[in-house]
Amino acid sequence: MRRRMKKLGRIAMVLAGIILFLLLVLCIYLYQVAKMDPPPIADKSIETRQRTEPSPAFYTLGPNWFRHSQSGLFELYVEGKDFERGVINGKLTKELVQRQEDHFAAQINKMIPSAFYRQFLKYFVGWFNRNLPSQVTEEYKREIYGISLSASDQYGYIGTPYQRLLNYHAAHDIGHALQSMALVGCTSFATWNGHSKDSSLIIGRNFDFWVGDKFAEDKIVAFVKPAEGYGFMTVTWGGFIGAVSGMNEKGLTITINAAKTAIPSGAATPVSLVAREILQYAANIKEAITIARRRKMFVSESFLVGSAADNKAVIIEKTPDSLDVYDPNSDHIICTNHFQGASLLHSEANEQQLKESASPYRYQRMEELLAEAPKNTVAQTVQILRDYRGIQNADIGLGNEKAVNQFIAHHSIVFEPKKGLVWVSTAPWQLGSFICYDLKKVLGLRGMQTDQEIANNSLAIGPDSLLFSPQFQAFQRFRSYRQRLLDGGSVSPDSLVASNPTYYHAWVLAGNESKKIGDCAAAISYYKKALTMEMATLGERKGVEAAIVDCEKNK
Numbered sequence: 001m002r003r004r005m006k007k008l009g010r011i012a013m014v015l016a017g018i019i020l021f022l023l024l025v026l027c028i029y030l031y032q033v034a035k036m037d038p039p040p041i042a043d044k045s046i047e048t049r050q051r052t053e054p055s056p057a058f059y060t061l062g063p064n065w066f067r068h069s070q071s072g073l074f075e076l077y078v079e080g081k082d083f084e085r086g087v088i089n090g091k092l093t094k095e096l097v098q099r100q101e102d103h104f105a106a107q108i109n110k111m112i113p114s115a116f117y118r119q120f121l122k123y124f125v126g127w128f129n130r131n132l133p134s135q136v137t138e139e140y141k142r143e144i145y146g147i148s149l150s151a152s153d154q155y156g157y158i159g160t161p162y163q164r165l166l167n168y169h170a171a172h173d174i175g176h177a178l179q180s181m182a183l184v185g186c187t188s189f190a191t192w193n194g195h196s197k198d199s200s201l202i203i204g205r206n207f208d209f210w211v212g213d214k215f216a217e218d219k220i221v222a223f224v225k226p227a228e229g230y231g232f233m234t235v236t237w238g239g240f241i242g243a244v245s246g247m248n249e250k251g252l253t254i255t256i257n258a259a260k261t262a263i264p265s266g267a268a269t270p271v272s273l274v275a276r277e278i279l280q281y282a283a284n285i286k287e288a289i290t291i292a293r294r295r296k297m298f299v300s301e302s303f304l305v306g307s308a309a310d311n312k313a314v315i316i317e318k319t320p321d322s323l324d325v326y327d328p329n330s331d332h333i334i335c336t337n338h339f340q341g342a343s344l345l346h347s348e349a350n351e352q353q354l355k356e357s358a359s360p361y362r363y364q365r366m367e368e369l370l371a372e373a374p375k376n377t378v379a380q381t382v383q384i385l386r387d388y389r390g391i392q393n394a395d396i397g398l399g400n401e402k403a404v405n406q407f408i409a410h411h412s413i414v415f416e417p418k419k420g421l422v423w424v425s426t427a428p429w430q431l432g433s434f435i436c437y438d439l440k441k442v443l444g445l446r447g448m449q450t451d452q453e454i455a456n457n458s459l460a461i462g463p464d465s466l467l468f469s470p471q472f473q474a475f476q477r478f479r480s481y482r483q484r485l486l487d488g489g490s491v492s493p494d495s496l497v498a499s500n501p502t503y504y505h506a507w508v509l510a511g512n513e514s515k516k517i518g519d520c521a522a523a524i525s526y527y528k529k530a531l532t533m534e535m536a537t538l539g540e541r542k543g544v545e546a547a548i549v550d551c552e553k554n555k
Helices: 002-034 082-092 095-112 115-128 137-149 161-168 173-180 271-281 286-294 348-356 357-370 378-385 440-443 469-484 493-499 504-516 521-532 540-551
Strands: 052-055 058-061 064-068 072-078 187-191 202-207 220-226 232-236 245-248 252-258 301-307 312-317 323-326 332-335 411-416 420-424 436-440
Touching: 058 082, 058 271, 064 082, 072 082, 072 521, 082 095, 082 137, 082 220, 115 245, 137 161, 137 202, 137 271, 187 357, 187 378, 202 252, 202 301, 202 378, 220 440, 232 271, 232 411, 232 440, 245 271, 245 411, 245 440, 252 271, 252 357, 271 301, 286 301, 286 312, 286 323, 301 332, 312 332, 332 357, 348 357, 348 540, 357 378, 378 420, 436 440, 469 504, 493 504, 493 521, 504 521, 504 540
Parallel strands: 072 220
Antiparallel strands: 052 058, 058 064, 064 072, 187 202, 187 332, 202 411, 220 232, 232 245, 245 252, 252 301, 301 312, 312 323, 411 420, 420 436
């Protein structure tokens, strides 16, 4: 018996050794495939140049400049060839590049507190993005590499600065693919001809992408004059060259809206870089479609493209396998988070999105709001983007995903392409003032060496009155309560519902708190109240119903 046990022990040790060896081989393999060598650069002389600070918080490097405006928005102008643009961008915005990565890493640590799982995620992302460099144009790889030279050394355990910044450009896609992120429930729309007061094209959008409050603190309004292509502007953040909302000097605009997607098998071109290429190289809708068609993506996305040349907007609907163009043949268009074109409308993923998500409800609310603005203006567009009510003006609580304004927007933006004007929101979310920029005028400020306000203050739109209301103060309390719960603390159930009484999620949280302390009767009462309200998704409704069943078993 003892001899048999020794034999089994030796076999177990051999098996353990084999498993450890295989794990080591796997780690080495993942490390090797995840390696991303920076692109070769023939002339690196720009690296030796340093920024100057003519006045506090105003930096210049040659004709390029970076400043912090009175509105709270950061403003950046860069020009030149790809690597040169990247290096200059990084040097001018160095503090924001590093701070943005700090915020991103901190949020990841909150979402995934386990160091083991974060390490696993690192290898997963490395494997998933193993082919990413081959899917990104040399121009954009060189530009990203240039910025990465100013990145922090603090995160070497994640990867090299270049590897990290390149991967961050695919973060939206990976998160969207793995979670079908409700944090990307964006809304955009456009009006033109008879639906606009002066017949001009007007486009509005909320970019509802949330990676923690701090991530949205340092928005950059970037103006870029590349050596190739058209000058353009985007709303961005430190270290990011992709486009999520932007307009070029030809009056071509682009905004992105996530759609339901299956889990992909490998990397392709990040959505934001497809949008950036369209923004930089397309002058009209036809050219935008051509660019979108030649790029392979690994998630599904809607690109709302507006064009001064065509005086209308369309939606390019793209999946990893197909592309459709939705043209309403009307004088307005709405884009939430589902497809509308004939070839994708009845796809399995889209049918599921229509059935389970907040997208169709938000779309219907947009139809109501546009019907109330038959001769739309920029001011009315801002008012629509700020709307927080439900269908037929129902009170669905502040922060509901079914509302146009979900109080999570990284930014909100309005374009008037024929005039070259753009309005960008200031904090908090889209409730602060909308600051107006004249794109051609700003691009013409090449070589600005003296700090000055570049916005057109006479066209600014003031803050929303909601900011000064008791309702908003109560909502701020609700958010602080919710954060306390996320941080592992506790909150009185009555305080939760009192802070946002018409929002179903406040009642769900109250139910969770009651359940946690063993008061199942109270938990069931809170959960049942939540079910009578406008819940955002079918998944959340099923989750609450399951919680009620669980509570009833344990009463």
